[in-house]
Amino acid sequence: MLKCDFCGAETDFVSRVVLDKDYDRLTVKHVKRYACKGCAEKKDKQRVERLKAEHAGKGA
Numbered sequence: 001m002l003k004c005d006f007c008g009a010e011t012d013f014v015s016r017v018v019l020d021k022d023y024d025r026l027t028v029k030h031v032k033r034y035a036c037k038g039c040a041e042k043k044d045k046q047r048v049e050r051l052k053a054e055h056a057g058k059g060a
């Protein structure tokens, strides 16, 4: 049984999530965490949203 680093749930399914370097500039550049399925999907969505926002901000 592995433990999700985000919600703390014990789960058989874990996904290695590599956080973007700007997730926390003050600490490690790339942090690998284990996420349960729900958290992995959530993180993935957040990542996509952030990338979209970054691209939108670069316009004009």
Ligand SMILES: [Zn+2]
Pocket: 004, 005, 006, 007, 008, 009, 035, 036, 037, 038, 039, 040
């Ligand atoms: Zn989780």
